[in-house]
Amino acid sequence: MPQQFASDNNAGICPEALAALTRANAEGHVPGYGDDEWTQKACARLRELFETDAQVFFVFNGTAANALALAQLCQPYHAVIAHAFSHVEEDEAGAPALFSGGAKIVTADTALAKLTPQAVDALAKKGRRGVHHVKARALSITQATELGTVYTPSEVGALTEMARRHGLKVHMDGARFANALATLQCSPADLSWRAGVDVLCLGGVKNGLAVGEAVLFFACELAAEFEWRVKQAGHLNSKMRLVTAPWLALLEGDVWLSNARHANAMARRLSERITNLPGVRLLAPVQANGVFVELPPAVQAALREKGWRFYTFLGETGCRLMCAWDTTPETVDRFAADIAATAMSR
Numbered sequence: 001m002p003q004q005f006a007s008d009n010n011a012g013i014c015p016e017a018l019a020a021l022t023r024a025n026a027e028g029h030v031p032g033y034g035d036d037e038w039t040q041k042a043c044a045r046l047r048e049l050f051e052t053d054a055q056v057f058f059v060f061n062g063t064a065a066n067a068l069a070l071a072q073l074c075q076p077y078h079a080v081i082a083h084a085f086s087h088v089e090e091d092e093a094g095a096p097a098l099f100s101g102g103a104k105i106v107t108a109d110t111a112l113a114k115l116t117p118q119a120v121d122a123l124a125k126k127g128r129r130g131v132h133h134v135k136a137r138a139l140s141i142t143q144a145t146e147l148g149t150v151y152t153p154s155e156v157g158a159l160t161e162m163a164r165r166h167g168l169k170v171h172m173d174g175a176r177f178a179n180a181l182a183t184l185q186c187s188p189a190d191l192s193w194r195a196g197v198d199v200l201c202l203g204g205v206k207n208g209l210a211v212g213e214a215v216l217f218f219a220c221e222l223a224a225e226f227e228w229r230v231k232q233a234g235h236l237n238s239k240m241r242l243v244t245a246p247w248l249a250l251l252e253g254d255v256w257l258s259n260a261r262h263a264n265a266m267a268r269r270l271s272e273r274i275t276n277l278p279g280v281r282l283l284a285p286v287q288a289n290g291v292f293v294e295l296p297p298a299v300q301a302a303l304r305e306k307g308w309r310f311y312t313f314l315g316e317t318g319c320r321l322m323c324a325w326d327t328t329p330e331t332v333d334r335f336a337a338d339i340a341a342t343a344m345s346r
């Protein structure tokens, strides 16, 4: 199948992760449920990379990571403050509400899919009506955002400072944390716990794994009994090594960052080739591995006719063009040339 721009999850497993899976598999019989050396090493490597003694868990996917982490922070009558475009609000079929037993997501629709301290303040204050309104308990921020933008460490810090003022815990949906890190060139710690994040859902799948996202609790007391929540939800893998051996390969030698840097570079390349075309307008600066762009419906139809796959994301013209760890410059150039040809011929 040809490469597409529909999602970074259309790509397969990266070679380093696949080789690690094969090597771990060749070891024969190994104890289950994470009682193995790959899982120990993957946790240790994450603690080393994040320069802190985090509690680390692995679940099958990002929806479970987010929903279980938020459930851990919230009682059923609590609220989670998130962006209106966020995955927890838009793309999880109510999983955070299910796993928390009722917690509600309250949203702000701020520019570029980035929350602001003012928006967090306003939503948190709504709880002042006492028992009649859900009580704000957590702030959820997405890094990189669902519009391919990033929060700088100081922007994260300003949000978490506002969160603290209202007694909120801070969750970060880091399905594309590596892409944000590659852009910002800061340390993982500076972009997470040092900036006030309590729990990070760290994505591996879009970065080159087959399965498995990590949940890192930096405030270790928040992780109490989390393993039961994971097990009850059906997210404790009995053959854990087959998830954590590829994770370890992604983290060793910083493959996660080189994969992310490559995907980001392909997004920049694509945006540079199409931004000045007639009818084409960027909806957000390209700061991670996605290009969010307005394409006239006729251009979209012509591109789909040529076999290209991508999502119309916002209204009828807002398109999401995602690049992956394996997207080649040739694919980008062919796609850009087809966009140019259709845009110019109108």
Ligand SMILES: *Cc1c(COP(=O)(O)O)cnc(C)c1O
Pocket: 061, 062, 063, 064, 066, 087, 088, 142, 145, 146, 173, 175, 176, 205, 206
């Ligand atoms: C892909 C993604 C997730 C995880 O989705 P799953 O399909 O459940 O693994 C979470 N958050 C964001 C922002 C995503 O893009």
